[in-house]
Amino acid sequence: MEATLYQPLKIGVGRETHCIDCALKLICLPSFVKAKELSQLDAIMIRGRPIQRGNLLFHQGQPFDQVFAIRSGFIKTTETLSNGEEQITGFYSPGEIIGIDSIGNSTYANTAFALEKTTVCAIDHSELKFLGQLIPSLNDHLFNLMSGEIRKNQRILRAISQHSAEKRVAMLLLTLLERYKICHLSEDKFRLPMSRCDIGNYLGLALETVSRAFTHFQKLGVLEVNNKEIIVLNRAYLSDLIEPSKRVL
Amino acid sequence: MEATLYQPLKIGVGRETHCIDCALKLICLPSFVKAKELSQLDAIMIRGRPIQRGNLLFHQGQPFDQVFAIRSGFIKTTETLSNGEEQITGFYSPGEIIGIDSIGNSTYANTAFALEKTTVCAIDHSELKFLGQLIPSLNDHLFNLMSGEIRKNQRILRAISQHSAEKRVAMLLLTLLERYKICHLSEDKFRLPMSRCDIGNYLGLALETVSRAFTHFQKLGVLEVNNKEIIVLNRAYLSDLIEPSKRVL
C-alpha cells in the first residue's frame, strides 16, 4: 500500500535525443524499423519530463491511449484485484515497452508505478497502429513484443510452479542481471530497485521468505547483500538452481 | 510422460461447414470481421481431419507456420524445459485460438496435445498477416487475442500466488465452467478432459493434493466427483473461495 500521490503526467514535446541518437535504439522499437522509416517512428515519439520515484505513469481503469518505451529508470506494474489486494504483474527496465498488454482494452489493465526516477517515450496507440499499417516490420514487431510478453509470463509461471522459494528468487536475480547486461550496466553488481515486499508479492512469497533467501545465498557465498545493493559472486550457482540438468549433462 | 506417438498432421481441404455456418462464429475469429469480409477469412481457413486423442497438433521447435482455431475437442499445450520436465502452459477449448504465442518466433514455443479427439481450422500465419493488413478489424482482433492471452496468464499467475491449493483448483473449475457455458454445454455437469496429474502440473501442485481437493469439495457438498465426471452442486462456494470480498460487500 504505497502512498501513491497520483499526478497525471503532462507530456509535452521535449528537446531530448531523437531515436537515431538514442543509446537504446538497438534494443528498443527502432531496432525493428528500417533506417529510412526511423524518422516516421521518431515523429510519433512523445518525450516527456521525468516521472519522479513513487509517481504513476498510468493507472488501472484510465482510458488506454498510449504505450511507453522506458528510457531510464524502473517501472513496476500492479493490478488491483476486486478484493483490494495489489498484485505486481511485472518489472520493466530501459528498452522495454509497457502498456502493450492493454492494447485489447479500452482502459489500462494495470497501474505503472515508478520505482525510481524514470524517463519514457510515449507513443499514441492510434498513431502506432496507423504506422504499423504503413511499416509492416513495425506491425510484426508489435506482435513479437506481445508474444514475448506471453512467453515471459509463462516463464514466471513455471518458476513459481517449480516451487522452492530460493529458485524463484534466483530466477528473478538472473532476469535482472540479464536486463542490466542488455543496458550495458555492471553485470555482477547492482542495486535492486524494488523492496523485499515487492519481490515477495511478485514471486508469490512472504517478504520474510525473500529476506531469508538473500541471507542464505549470502551465507553460501553466492551473493553479497547490503540492503538493496547486491553483488553476485557465484552466478553459476543461481543458474544451476533453476536448471539442474545443465550441471549433469 | 504420455506415450505420444507423433504423427504429423496432414491437413487437406475438407468439405465441412464454412465460417458462415459455424456454430462458433460468434466466439471465434469471425466474430470480429464484417459480414462482407467473412468470405475472405473463410477462404484461408484450412479444415483438416480430426486429431485423435493423444496426438499432437504441433510440437515445440517445429517451424512455426500456422495458428489453429479449435472447433471441437480439447487441447493442452506444454513446454519442455531444458531439464526435460514438461510444464503445461494452457488448456484450450472450442472457439479458442492456439499458436498465437509463437507468432514472434520462427518455431513453435510449445507443444499442442489433443486430450480428446479434436477438430481444428488451420490458418497460415503468412495469409493471416496479409489479411490483417487488408482488414484492420482483423488485425485489431489479433492484438486483442494476444493481449487477452497475456491477461489470462496473469490471472493464472495471481491464482497461484494466492497460494491455497483449493483456491487454485476452484479457479480452474470455474474457468472450465465458463468455457463450457460459452460453448453452450451443460453448466454444472461436465467431464474433465485432463488427468489429475495434468491439473497438478498446470496449477503447480502435487497430483495427490489435487485429488484431496476434489475429495474435500465432495465432502463439503460442493462437488460430486466420479473420476473425471464432475457435477457442481455449489458454484457460489467456489467463487467465494477465490474472491472472498464479494461475500463481504
Added chain:
DNA sequence: CGCCACGTTGACAGTCCTCAACATGGGTGG
C-alpha cells in the same frame, strides 16, 4: 531526537510434498 519505512531474525504452526499402499478400470493376451 523520535518517528516511520524497510529489512532481518527467531519461534511456531499449517500447508503441501513425498513416499507408499491400495482401489479401480480399460486393454491385452492367453
Added chain:
DNA sequence: CCACCCATGTTGAGGACTGTCAACGTGGCG
C-alpha cells in the same frame, strides 16, 4: 472369458518448506 498389467485415482503418515506473528536493528527525514 478370464487373468494380468498398466495407467489413473484415492488415501494415509511423516516431514520439509514457508507463512504468520513478533521482536529487533537500521537509515532517512521531519
